[in-house]
Amino acid sequence: MTADLSALIARLEAGPARLLDALDECKRHNDRGVLYWWREKSMTALEEIELVERWTPPSVAERPRLSARPWRLTDIGIATLRAKLDG
Secondary structure, three states, X not given: OOHHHHHHXXXXXXXXXXXXXXXXXXXXXXXXXOOEOOOHHHHHHHHHOOOEEEOOOHHHHOOOOOOOOOEXXXXXXXXXXXXXXXX
């Protein structure tokens, strides 16, 4: 495990447990191809440490009046979660 991943995991463990739960929940939705819209505060905190990002999939882009955008894991978010779950 790299030092960067270790630091991110330590930051997740030091923070509220809800952050790791939210990261895992977002991954489960993304893996199933389902847009993830929930846990706004947790997702914003995870976005600050670059584990998730907002994105605009085609289904959302087709609705210009839709101001909200769903969340997805970044590559580093996926790697961090995988490293955390692997021990």
